[in-house]
Amino acid sequence: MERRKTTGEMSAAEIAEVLTQVRAGDADAWGELYRMYAPAIFRFCRRALPTREDAEDATTEVFMKVRQKLGTYDSTRPFTAWLYKVASNHCWDMLRRRRIRQDLETGDLETLPLEHPDPSQLERLQAEHGSKEVRNGLQKLPDRARMALVLRYFAEMSYEEIADTLGVRRAFVGVLLLRARHQLRDVLAGTDAALILGAGGAKR
Amino acid sequence: MSHFDEMTALLYLESQLDAEHAREIAAHSASCADCRELLHALQTEGIWLRESLAGEDEVMPARLTEGRERNAAPWGWISALGLSAGGAYTLWSGFVEPWRAQAAQAGFTQGNLFTMLFFSGAFWKGWDAMRSLMEFLAVATLGLVVMWLLRRRWRSLTTIALVLGAMIWSLAISPVASAAETKRGDPNYTLPAGEEVKTDLIVFADRTQISGTVDGDLIVWSRSVTVTGHITGDILCFAQQLTVNGPVDGNVRTFAQNGTLNNKVGKNVMVWAQELDLTETAIIGGSVTMGVGNAELNGHVAGDVLGFAESFDVNGSLGRDASFQAGTLQIGPNAEIKGRTKFTGGREAEVSPSAKLGSPIEFILKKHGNERNYSSPRFYWHQVLLWGASFVFGLVVLLLAPGFFFDAERACGKTAQAIGFGLLFLFATPIAAIIICITIVGLGVGISTVFLYFIAIYSAQVFVGSWLGEKILGSGVGVGAGLGRLALGLLLLRAVGMLPYVGHWISFVVVAWGLGAVVLALYRYMRPQVAPAI
Numbered sequence: 001m002e003r004r005k006t007t008g009e010m011s012a013a014e015i016a017e018v019l020t021q022v023r024a025g026d027a028d029a030w031g032e033l034y035r036m037y038a039p040a041i042f043r044f045c046r047r048a049l050p051t052r053e054d055a056e057d058a059t060t061e062v063f064m065k066v067r068q069k070l071g072t073y074d075s076t077r078p079f080t081a082w083l084y085k086v087a088s089n090h091c092w093d094m095l096r097r098r099r100i101r102q103d104l105e106t107g108d109l110e111t112l113p114l115e116h117p118d119p120s121q122l123e124r125l126q127a128e129h130g131s132k133e134v135r136n137g138l139q140k141l142p143d144r145a146r147m148a149l150v151l152r153y154f155a156e157m158s159y160e161e162i163a164d165t166l167g168v169r170r171a172f173v174g175v176l177l178l179r180a181r182h183q184l185r186d187v188l189a190g191t192d193a194a195l196i197l198g199a200g201g202a203k204r
Numbered sequence: 205m206s207h208f209d210e211m212t213a214l215l216y217l218e219s220q221l222d223a224e225h226a227r228e229i230a231a232h233s234a235s236c237a238d239c240r241e242l243l244h245a246l247q248t249e250g251i252w253l254r255e256s257l258a259g260e261d262e263v264m265p266a267r268l269t270e271g272r273e274r275n276a277a278p279w280g281w282i283s284a285l286g287l288s289a290g291g292a293y294t295l296w297s298g299f300v301e302p303w304r305a306q307a308a309q310a311g312f313t314q315g316n317l318f319t320m321l322f323f324s325g326a327f328w329k330g331w332d333a334m335r336s337l338m339e340f341l342a343v344a345t346l347g348l349v350v351m352w353l354l355r356r357r358w359r360s361l362t363t364i365a366l367v368l369g370a371m372i373w374s375l376a377i378s379p380v381a382s383a384a385e386t387k388r389g390d391p392n393y394t395l396p397a398g399e400e401v402k403t404d405l406i407v408f409a410d411r412t413q414i415s416g417t418v419d420g421d422l423i424v425w426s427r428s429v430t431v432t433g434h435i436t437g438d439i440l441c442f443a444q445q446l447t448v449n450g451p452v453d454g455n456v457r458t459f460a461q462n463g464t465l466n467n468k469v470g471k472n473v474m475v476w477a478q479e480l481d482l483t484e485t486a487i488i489g490g491s492v493t494m495g496v497g498n499a500e501l502n503g504h505v506a507g508d509v510l511g512f513a514e515s516f517d518v519n520g521s522l523g524r525d526a527s528f529q530a531g532t533l534q535i536g537p538n539a540e541i542k543g544r545t546k547f548t549g550g551r552e553a554e555v556s557p558s559a560k561l562g563s564p565i566e567f568i569l570k571k572h573g574n575e576r577n578y579s580s581p582r583f584y585w586h587q588v589l590l591w592g593a594s595f596v597f598g599l600v601v602l603l604l605a606p607g608f609f610f611d612a613e614r615a616c617g618k619t620a621q622a623i624g625f626g627l628l629f630l631f632a633t634p635i636a637a638i639i640i641c642i643t644i645v646g647l648g649v650g651i652s653t654v655f656l657y658f659i660a661i662y663s664a665q666v667f668v669g670s671w672l673g674e675k676i677l678g679s680g681v682g683v684g685a686g687l688g689r690l691a692l693g694l695l696l697l698r699a700v701g702m703l704p705y706v707g708h709w710i711s712f713v714v715v716a717w718g719l720g721a722v723v724l725a726l727y728r729y730m731r732p733q734v735a736p737a738i
Contacts, residue, residue, distance in 0.1 A: 038264065039264050042264045043260065043262075043264075046262060047257055052262065053611065053614070053728065056265055057607070059264075117210065117242075117245065119241040119242050119244065119245035120241075120245075122245040122246075122248075122249060123245055123248065126248060126249060126252045130256075131255060131256040131259040132256075132259070134252070134253065134256035134257075135256060135257070135259065138257075149253065149257070150257065153250065153253040153254045153257050154254070154257040154258065159218075159220060174211060174214060174215050174218070174220060175211065177214065177218075178210060178211055178214050181214075181249065181253075184253075
């Protein structure tokens with residue numbers, strides 16, 4: 001039996017060919033496209049949304065949207081990037097619709113804590129917490145912070161794309177990311193967040 | 205240059221600074237160990253984040269691994285249709301047909317019983333008058349189902365237009381409902397004596413008094429209904445109290461708590477009630493069919509009588525055969541039954557010596573409760589039929605609403621929570637439905653609630669069974685594996701339910717468990733807020 005190809009094994013030309021076939025209504029090509037990208041999109045949704053059930057629903061719905069919007073895809077851009085854009089818009093819409101954002105950053109996006117991390121504490125934190133703990137910690141972050149980290153460090157989106165998805169000004173994306181990192185550190189360090197902070201930047 | 209802050213360091217690492225600023229940072233960090241250390245820590249953190257987020261610890265669920273729009277072989281659908289047909293045949297041959305035959309043996313000689321019950325007389329006409337609404341709801345539901353099924357296939361508005369067009373067309377070509385006068389009480393409605401309604405009359409009111417003449421059918425939703433006038437058609441009534449003192453030329457069909465008939469009914473009577481009283485002055489031209497708590501039959505019935513009740517008290521004359529299934533049957537001194545009399549009950553009928561019976565009572569002793577005869581092959585065959593019916597039901601749910609099916613199945617995993625909610629809803633839902641039914645407006649809602657409640661209770665075994673099957677067989681991919689899980693789980697539940705002494709209790713827990721899972725799955729769709737899963 002022929003082994004299924006994964007995203008990494010397909011060249012841009014091959015992806016373009018599959019997309020052409022999908023646009024022509026080829027159900028098999030659609031199945032191939034789905035099989036190639038569904039696991040990645042599921043993982044993305046799993047990171048971006050609070051529950052596994054939400055991620056499952058979102059994966060299905062994202063592909064429905066992809067099918068509908070395939071005509072708008074600009075083939076000069078990487079397909080994966082476009083796919084993640086559709087997925088991120090969908091997930092963010094989902095969260096927004098449910099009004100569950102516990103994000104309190106909207107009003108003070110421009111402000112940041114002045115404390116600087118103690119690099120050695122930061123490295124210790126990384127050494128003490130495995131990937132799974134980071135993912136678990138991520139689920140405890142406010143939606144906007146979680147989305148920002150996922151968009152940047154999982155979907156590898158540019159600052160412009162993140163700003164567009166989350167509806168913030170581009171200049172604030174860095175602030176958003178840094179704040180999200182701080183929040184994740186706090187979550188991983190437990191309540192004793194001061195451990196990883198250099199006590200008001202005393203070190204510097 | 206002085207030390208730079210963390211924000212600047214992050215922007216530098218992510219190439220978000222302009223070239224000049226970036227050069228300054230690079231130059232400074234080359235000579236400053238603290239800043240170099242900060243840059244390194246942040247860079248490592250970025251890598252750590254990327255690696256952690258890319259990590260794969262959860263496999264995509266089986267139902268998502270195959271594209272839903274795959275061009276699959278139609279074997280799944282063919283087998284599903286085959287099983288559905290088999291299940292439908294099983295249901296018909298196992299339950300419906302025997303019951304029908306039993307009814308026919310009971311002396312019910314009016315041809316097709318179903319036709320008589322549902323498609324003749326007031327029922328049919330009643331719905332006929334109401335059919336604009338019914339048709340709209342039916343077509344709308346059908347349309348929604350079609351739209352749901354086609355939701356991934358349409359590429360433009362064409363399909364939507366087609367479906368909507370078909371719906372409108374369906375409504376347009378349906379015959380115009382026969383004219384009927386609709387009255388809404390404020391809160392009561394009275395048709396005064398001497399007045400005549402020359403068409404069908406539909407009434408929604410708290411109390412309804414019909415003293416005038418209705419030259420057509422009378423269809424009533426009301427708390428109490430008193431008819432002293434003349435009804436030339438049928439009466440179809442949903443009420444707490446129905447009293448008919450005037451003549452009715454057609455049929456009387458009623459769902460009521462108490463029903464009293466004092467006058468002539470030209471055709472048949474069908475009653476579902478707590479108490480039914482056919483007084484000495486009542487004359488029924490056709491047959492009487494009833495499912496009641498207690499019934500007193502003191503009038504005259506020209507046709508057959510078929511009754512299911514807790515107790516029957518017969519002191520009138522019955523022109524043809526009578527079949528009773530009840531706890532007790534008393535036949536008084538003035539009673540006269542010209543045809544055969546069959547009685548199925550817990551003890552023999554008490555018959556007055558003065559009563560006139562066309563033939564001796566054929567008495568069948570009803571076995572106590574649901575006593576199981578483990579030595580009878582019929583018992584096991586019955587269990588197989590029940591298993592088949594539940595499997596077909598599960599199959600239909602799986603095909604129509606796979607998302608909900610899997611949600612409910614998964615919710616079974618939260619055992620304690622599901623059983624707790626299940627018990628709550630098991631007892632609270634009927635109470636709520638009864639309370640809603642007290643108001644006329646809520647009657648439809650209440651009846652719908654009860655209807656859905658029974659469906660949910662029946663479906664409980666399907667979700668628990670499927671969950672159980674997954675625990676045993678694992679979560680394989682595809683229709684076949686899903687059906688296998690469902691079949692095995694239901695088989696186990698059926699087998700456990702057959703156990704003496706504890707079987708009933710286990711079945712009860714399964715009902716609560718599955719019902720709770722349904723509630724949890726429904727809640728998932730309606731919850732206002734979601735807590736993080738971890």
